[in-house]
Amino acid sequence: MALGLELTDIRMIEAARERLAGRELRTPFLSSPFLDEIAGRRVLVKPECLQRTGSFKFRGAWSAISALEPEIRANGVLAFSSGNHAQGVALAARMHGISAVIIMPADAPRLKIDNTRAYGAEVVLYNRETEDRDALGAALAHERGLSLIKPFDDPFVIAGQGTVGLEIAEQARLEGIGEADVLVCCGGGGLTAGIALALEAHAPGLKVRPAEPAGFDDTARSLASGRIERNVRLGGSVCDAIITPQPGNLTFPITSRLCGPGLVVSDDEALQAVVLAYTRLKIVVEPGGAVALAAALFRRDELDGDAVIAVCSGGNVDPDVFQAALARYA
Amino acid sequence: MALGLELTDIRMIEAARERLAGRELRTPFLSSPFLDEIAGRRVLVKPECLQRTGSFKFRGAWSAISALEPEIRANGVLAFSSGNHAQGVALAARMHGISAVIIMPADAPRLKIDNTRAYGAEVVLYNRETEDRDALGAALAHERGLSLIKPFDDPFVIAGQGTVGLEIAEQARLEGIGEADVLVCCGGGGLTAGIALALEAHAPGLKVRPAEPAGFDDTARSLASGRIERNVRLGGSVCDAIITPQPGNLTFPITSRLCGPGLVVSDDEALQAVVLAYTRLKIVVEPGGAVALAAALFRRDELDGDAVIAVCSGGNVDPDVFQAALARYA
Numbered sequence: 001m002a003l004g005l006e007l008t009d010i011r012m013i014e015a016a017r018e019r020l021a022g023r024e025l026r027t028p029f030l031s032s033p034f035l036d037e038i039a040g041r042r043v044l045v046k047p048e049c050l051q052r053t054g055s056f057k058f059r060g061a062w063s064a065i066s067a068l069e070p071e072i073r074a075n076g077v078l079a080f081s082s083g084n085h086a087q088g089v090a091l092a093a094r095m096h097g098i099s100a101v102i103i104m105p106a107d108a109p110r111l112k113i114d115n116t117r118a119y120g121a122e123v124v125l126y127n128r129e130t131e132d133r134d135a136l137g138a139a140l141a142h143e144r145g146l147s148l149i150k151p152f153d154d155p156f157v158i159a160g161q162g163t164v165g166l167e168i169a170e171q172a173r174l175e176g177i178g179e180a181d182v183l184v185c186c187g188g189g190g191l192t193a194g195i196a197l198a199l200e201a202h203a204p205g206l207k208v209r210p211a212e213p214a215g216f217d218d219t220a221r222s223l224a225s226g227r228i229e230r231n232v233r234l235g236g237s238v239c240d241a242i243i244t245p246q247p248g249n250l251t252f253p254i255t256s257r258l259c260g261p262g263l264v265v266s267d268d269e270a271l272q273a274v275v276l277a278y279t280r281l282k283i284v285v286e287p288g289g290a291v292a293l294a295a296a297l298f299r300r301d302e303l304d305g306d307a308v309i310a311v312c313s314g315g316n317v318d319p320d321v322f323q324a325a326l327a328r329y330a
Numbered sequence: 331m332a333l334g335l336e337l338t339d340i341r342m343i344e345a346a347r348e349r350l351a352g353r354e355l356r357t358p359f360l361s362s363p364f365l366d367e368i369a370g371r372r373v374l375v376k377p378e379c380l381q382r383t384g385s386f387k388f389r390g391a392w393s394a395i396s397a398l399e400p401e402i403r404a405n406g407v408l409a410f411s412s413g414n415h416a417q418g419v420a421l422a423a424r425m426h427g428i429s430a431v432i433i434m435p436a437d438a439p440r441l442k443i444d445n446t447r448a449y450g451a452e453v454v455l456y457n458r459e460t461e462d463r464d465a466l467g468a469a470l471a472h473e474r475g476l477s478l479i480k481p482f483d484d485p486f487v488i489a490g491q492g493t494v495g496l497e498i499a500e501q502a503r504l505e506g507i508g509e510a511d512v513l514v515c516c517g518g519g520g521l522t523a524g525i526a527l528a529l530e531a532h533a534p535g536l537k538v539r540p541a542e543p544a545g546f547d548d549t550a551r552s553l554a555s556g557r558i559e560r561n562v563r564l565g566g567s568v569c570d571a572i573i574t575p576q577p578g579n580l581t582f583p584i585t586s587r588l589c590g591p592g593l594v595v596s597d598d599e600a601l602q603a604v605v606l607a608y609t610r611l612k613i614v615v616e617p618g619g620a621v622a623l624a625a626a627l628f629r630r631d632e633l634d635g636d637a638v639i640a641v642c643s644g645g646n647v648d649p650d651v652f653q654a655a656l657a658r659y660a
Binding site: 027 | 357379645
């Protein structure tokens with residue numbers, strides 16, 4: 001297994017849940033009558049910001065690392081990331097008792113570099129202007145026999161993120177929700193694709209719809225056109241955590257088969273959702289992790305049904321950004 | 331039932347859980363390796379700030395209201411509160427389809443007055459200097475047949491808060507924790523007493539210890555002296571949510587029989603815990619709701635065992651207080 005040749009299916013997601021059992025946090029559904037009123041329907045929030053390391057990325061990282069053959073895993077793992085994936089891989093590796101090398105740009109936020117190190121990873125910094133990240137990683141992987149853990153375009157990573165969908169299916173049933181839109185913050189599409197596969201099997205009345213920040217709506221445009229579309233810009237949004245150039249080669253076939261039309265929100269709407277999550281749910285969500293909630297609250301006419309489910313995907317927001325959002329909208 | 335003559339016991343707590351089932355949020359245990367490192371032991375946080383209305387108070391309010399005889403309940407309920415109890419009673423009443431009158435000081439924070447109204451309660455404001463709150467309440471109760479829902483010194487309220495203890499007993503068992511201190515933010519002692527009764531029955535290796543802000547350590551001093559001691563000051567702490575003049579007449583006999591020595595933290599330590607909960611757990615905790623976590627983190631030598639459980643009791647913090655804490659400690 002773990003050769004990267006399989007395509008994610010529901011059995012892989014269920015197997016990922018078994019490997020994750022007892023390591024992950026089974027995040028609850030949160031709600032507030034104040035949010036229901038804004039949205040004009042029931043809003044159920046799945047707060048993956050409370051997940052270990054502050055984002056859903058821990059699930060995919062654990063899934064991929066735990067799927068490696070033990071003798072290969074023992075050599076350690078490698079990841080490229082400046083953010084949530086770095087922390088997820090670092091902690092999952094530490095909990096497996098193996099080493100992790102995370103290749104990060106030297107100009108990444110100090111806090112994220114420090115956190116990744118604090119989870120026990122070896123951080124290798126590179127200069128974005130003068131060094132080739134992929135060549136650096138390939139050399140390290142070859143030299144030490146490290147396994148690369150990709151951020152989204154890997155069947156086992158998608159399977160791990162899909163465990164969020166298994167939980168949503170069960171929690172929606174307990175809430176009596178058989179039909180609803182399920183809004184998912186979408187970067188490369190690993191979380192979106194994984195949840196969509198899980199719901200296809202266990203709650204077919206729940207339809208996944210990706211949510212993205214304006215200007216970085218590659219998935220929404222790709223779903224509309226039927227082929228992979230790229231973003232023009234590669235940075236410059238407060239929603240940095242979910243900015244990727246284009247949908248993944250493994251994730252897009254899944255999302256294009258299973259997901260409803262994408263939703264797009266402005267940075268200001270994402271920041272308002274950050275503040276409403278603070279005020280009404282008492283959770284800390286980063287702007288990129290709040291775009292699904294923003295769509296649930298502010299795209300009433302684009303949604304169907306009496307209830308909407310929104311996944312808040314991460315909470316690793318810098319204090320100055322959070323304070324600025326509070327100062328402006330609280 | 332509900333005449334206020336019973337003393338809370340484990341059967342009342344279990345009955346309260348049955349009445350609460352499906353209405354409350356079963357809050358998870360949260361943890362972070364960063365907090366473990368500061369504390370020098372495992373730290374498990376029970377985030378009741380995520381509970382409906384942003385604090386554990388919803389549990390006791392629901393328990394008391396649901397225990398009323400239906401024909402008496404139909405007349406509505408009354409509460410005195412400027413904070414979390416007001417919101418808990420207001421929402422629990424609305425979910426029962428009955429009216430709630432909340433008597434609040436006219437100088438209470440505007441946000442708390444607005445929230446209480448938004449949950450559907452009738453808010454009656456009084457002037458602290460010129461009006462007698464109790465006389466006002468008694469007149470309203472008499473006129474409309476309202477039932478008073480006390481904030482802590484009521485057997486059904488204590489039973490409702492005790493459901494937190496039932497959950498802690500089960501969650502600690504799943505985590506393999508048989509012996510630990512359980513730190514509980516303590517005002518009048520309803521939550522502390524309820525949890526202590528639940529753990530006595532279901533997890534006797536877990537010992538409840540109240541946590542209080544410096545200058546308002548009436549429970550710690552009462553436990554030490556064996557009789558009810560009063561605070562000298564009645565206000566002036568950032569931990570306003572858990573400031574009460576003295577332990578309750580019903581709660582103190584329970585806490586004095588079952589609880590270990592109290593722990594006292596400074597306002598600064600509470601604010602640091604607020605920021606660490608933000609940074610490491612992605613939850614919003616008010617200063618008064620963070621004193622137990624502060625004690626878990628900063629009173630290493632006063633605690634026993636390899637693990638400590640801390641209840642974060644509420645999250646209704648004003649944005650300016652929260653921003654000031656972030657600016658200072660993040």
